[in-house]
Amino acid sequence: MEELRVTGTKRNAAARSDIDPEYDDILTMLEKSDTAEVYDREHLGELKKQMEAFAAKHHVDIINVNGRRVLQEVVAEVKPHRVLELGTAIGFSSMLIAENASSDVEITTMELIEKRVLTANYFISHSPFKGRIKVIPGSAGDSLNNLSAEEKFDFVYIDAAKAQYPDYFRKVYSHLTENAVVVADNVLFRGLTEQESGVPRRMRTIAKRLREYIDMVSNNPEFSTEIRHDGDGLAISKRILK
Ligand SMILES: C[S@@+](CC[C@H](N)C(=O)[O-])C[C@H]1O[C@@H](n2cnc3c(N)ncnc32)[C@H](O)[C@@H]1O
Numbered sequence: 001m002e003e004l005r006v007t008g009t010k011r012n013a014a015a016r017s018d019i020d021p022e023y024d025d026i027l028t029m030l031e032k033s034d035t036a037e038v039y040d041r042e043h044l045g046e047l048k049k050q051m052e053a054f055a056a057k058h059h060v061d062i063i064n065v066n067g068r069r070v071l072q073e074v075v076a077e078v079k080p081h082r083v084l085e086l087g088t089a090i091g092f093s094s095m096l097i098a099e100n101a102s103s104d105v106e107i108t109t110m111e112l113i114e115k116r117v118l119t120a121n122y123f124i125s126h127s128p129f130k131g132r133i134k135v136i137p138g139s140a141g142d143s144l145n146n147l148s149a150e151e152k153f154d155f156v157y158i159d160a161a162k163a164q165y166p167d168y169f170r171k172v173y174s175h176l177t178e179n180a181v182v183v184a185d186n187v188l189f190r191g192l193t194e195q196e197s198g199v200p201r202r203m204r205t206i207a208k209r210l211r212e213y214i215d216m217v218s219n220n221p222e223f224s225t226e227i228r229h230d231g232d233g234l235a236i237s238k239r240i241l242k
Pocket of ligand 1: 061062063086087088089090091092093094110111112113116138139140141159160161
């Protein structure tokens, strides 16, 4: 991965042209960070538009419009206080969750790619949720291993490496509150998860693991699971209070 120097960002135009355009835009944003507007709740829509434009320009995959509706609906219903998200990208879904959760919400979100972490932190620091959303850099699987046993979450949103969903669920399990809700995005994977045959070879492992994830949560008597076909498919698993 290319090295990005966040300090000493006065780079000349020639140096800039050598770098990835996404890094280039991040550097420009960071250089202007101190004077850039900080958005309150009322104007959050403007910041989200900037995020969508950034994601579209740099081909960053963020939750699609249909998936968003479901996520917002579930978060608004649950009103979580402690959220864990796997797969931050540039922080768009973190923002949606924060917007619809309890006003005291604290979100821990994990992201593998360094430049995404920088971008997410930039947008978070210019949002009303500064101090409420913490981005943990690195592989979510490793970061989950490092969570302290006392850390509990009443809402988990899984949206990182699809082939790791079963592993994520196993690792997250001991960190769930007794009434936790776990939402996993992309579980239908463009219809490939439910397809009996003809899944392209390079996607077979992902389709198989997503099937495994759906079976794992659907057959777990501690949870009531609904598979929504909106967007790329979301599995909503609500822990049933004993
Ligand atoms: C679909 S995007 C997340 C979109 C984001 N949740 C949103 O809707 O705004 C998936 C993200 O997971 C990240 N990712 C992939 N593998 C990962 C891993 N092993 N650990 C942490 N993040 C990972 C990718 O870099 C990517 O940014």
